[in-house]
Amino acid sequence: GAVVSQHPSRVICKSGTSVKIECRSLDFQATTMFWYRQFPKKSLMLMATSNEGSKATYEQGVEKDKFLINHASLTLSTLTVTSAHPEDSSFYICSADTDRPSYNEQFFGPGTRLTVL
Amino acid sequence: GQNIDQPTEMTATEGAIVQINCTYQTSGFNGLFWYQQHAGEAPTFLSYNVLDGLEEKGRFSSFLSRSKGYSYLLLKELQMKDSASYLCAVVWAGGYQKVTFGIGTKLQVIP
Numbered sequence: 001g002a003v004v005s006q007h008p009s010r011v012i013c014k015s016g017t018s019v020k021i022e023c024r025s026l027d028f029q030a031t032t033m034f035w036y037r038q039f040p041k042k043s044l045m046l047m048a049t050s051n052e053g054s055k056a057t058y059e060q061g062v063e064k065d066k067f068l069i070n071h072a073s074l075t076l077s078t079l080t081v082t083s084a085h086p087e088d089s090s091f092y093i094c095s096a097d098t099d100r101p102s103y104n105e106q107f108f109g110p111g112t113r114l115t116v117l
Numbered sequence: 118g119q120n121i122d123q124p125t126e127m128t129a130t131e132g133a134i135v136q137i138n139c140t141y142q143t144s145g146f147n148g149l150f151w152y153q154q155h156a157g158e159a160p161t162f163l164s165y166n167v168l169d170g171l172e173e174k175g176r177f178s179s180f181l182s183r184s185k186g187y188s189y190l191l192l193k194e195l196q197m198k199d200s201a202s203y204l205c206a207v208v209w210a211g212g213y214q215k216v217t218f219g220i221g222t223k224l225q226v227i228p
Contacts, residue, residue: 034216040118043204043220046161093159105150106216 004096006109013084014117021112022080023094029074030096034106035067038091046115050077084116121219128225134193136223140183140217143186150210151179151190153202154221163190163203192224200226 003026013019023033032051036044048069050056056069078098081088086098091113095106121141129135141149148167152160164172166188168180178191190203202221209215 024188036218044206046215046217049215091157105165106163108152108161111157113157113158 002098002105002107004030004094004109005037006094006105006112008112009110010113010115012115012117015085017103018082019078019082019084019114019116021094023077023079023096023109024079025099025107026095028096028098028100030077031074032097033077033106034095035077035079035096036093036113037071038093047079081114084114086116087113089093089116119206121207121217124154125221125223126213126219126223126225129192129195131195131197131226131228133195134191134202135195135224137190137203137224138186139190139219141186141188141205141207141219143183145209145211146186146207147210149179149181149188150204150206150208150216151177151188152204152206152218153201160204167203170201195226197228200224201218209216 005024007022011019022060036048036049038044038049046059047062048056048058050069052073052074057063066082071077091111093111095108122141123178150165153163153165153171154160164179166179176193181188204221205219206216
């Protein structure tokens with residue numbers, strides 16, 4: 001149980017276009033979903049936290065107008081990178097939190113590798 | 118800040134034991150995760166510590182000292198497949214379950 005999927009797994013796009021990444025919790029309802037970005041040889045950096053039906057909370061330095069997050073349901077969150085540029089090329093990973101009483105483990109999706117040409 | 122410190126690289130021999138340390142700021146601490154991440158893949162859960170002490174799970178064990186702001190991950194009977202990055206991640210008290218990751222320790226297991 002507790003499987004998180006991401007789509008697409010890889011995407012290559014031209015500079016200036018927008019890219020949408022989906023994150024789904026397949027067998028549980030995700031109270032909260034998180035979006036991370038990871039550059040080569042760097043750790044995961046939290047970009048934003050989203051809860052279903054409310055606005056996302058962005059970390060300092062992350063442009064909310066550039067990285068649009070929509071948490072439409074308890075099983076789906078989307079991240080849209082608008083007007084992508086080469087410096088946005090990165091590994092984007094989502095994770096989902098459950099409401100299990102044991103502990104709040106985050107379950108990670110497989111990641112989406114974005115390359116902006 | 119919410120500094121989390123862990124060594125960037127370690128090398129160990131197949132069959133041996135290795136300990137990966139992690140230190141963190143104690144203010145606001147709520148719990149600590151260890152994750153394993155192979156190159157190009159998402160992290161996978163190894164352990165979660167909230168209380169002081171050692172928790173053992175097969176070849177992997179994790180230790181926590183809340184007062185010292187210190188944790189370690191112990192890997193026994195190392196296998197080549199254990200070559201990966203090991204991420205220490207701290208859960209902070211607050212409304213959301215905010216987690217901050219350390220830079221990760223890249224472990225190389227050699228024959």
